[in-house]
Amino acid sequence: MVADPNAGGRVQTFQSGRIEAGPNGLAVLGQQVSKGQILAWLQPAATALERGTQQSALAELAAQESVLERRMARLLQLEGSVPQKDIEQAEIELAAFKKRKNAVGGSLGREALVAPVSGVVSAANVAVGQVVDAQAVVFEVVDPKRLAVEAMAYDPLLLDGLTKASAPIAGGLLDLAFVGLGRTLKEQAMPVLFRVETPKNGALPAVAVGQTLKVLAQTKARQAGVAIPAAAVVRNAANESVVWVHESAERFVSLKVKAAALDGHSVVVTDGLNGGERVVVQGAASLAQIR
Structure with a gap:
């Protein structure tokens, strides 16, 4: 049993770091989730020196952004006496710088x-506070x-003309x-x-990904x-x-079959x-115990 590749997936980390609980806590086994839902946070691993360097670079960008904003404010006050192209250029530079700052700030989060x-x-596969490596499978x-x-x-010859199949399991049968x-x-x-077809009642029997099945x-x-019916075939004392x-009335006879x-x-x-015989299809195992 495998998951439909279009309706299942894995959650892996891009980098190493420490696991933190998501907005609604850490996702747990069996929890119903929707696409795009945050299951957990990953705090990237970084040394104190690396963290200090990143924060220093972000502080410099914030200072440069402040200078650009003040320059933009002055140009707007002088609107009409300065070329319009200077104002538009300042707006473009400020917008581009803000995007750059947000990109750097996002890398620190x-x-x-x-x-x-x-x-x-x-x-x-994780717990809160656990440190994981890059590409670790966190959730499935x-x-x-x-x-x-x-x-x-x-035997590839048996696949000629293959149409449909079924898989008997405990408590039911899967139509494939x-x-x-x-x-x-x-x-x-x-x-x-094979694709597992949904029964008419809309509920599949209890099955799990990775479960071994016998496909007919x-x-x-x-x-x-x-x-x-399969229940009509039983084993005798000789395992046949x-x-x-x-x-006839109250008379049952066992016949060896293939x-x-x-x-x-x-x-x-x-x-x-x-063909035409009246075969016992219910309780055949009980008849086999009669001596």
């Missing part, structure tokens, strides 16, 4: 660590409604829509990307067999796959059933 997307904080944000599955296919194939082998397999993909290839068939997964709910029996 804290760096805002903001959420790249709207979603939920899935990882919080994902949208729990927009997830994806990256599967590994070790095929997105594309990776053309670079990964762990000697071809990566396949559907292709256009056809195979002869009998489709039955069997199904229970209702032959079955392959069809989707998250069903399997296809390729050997052992002819």
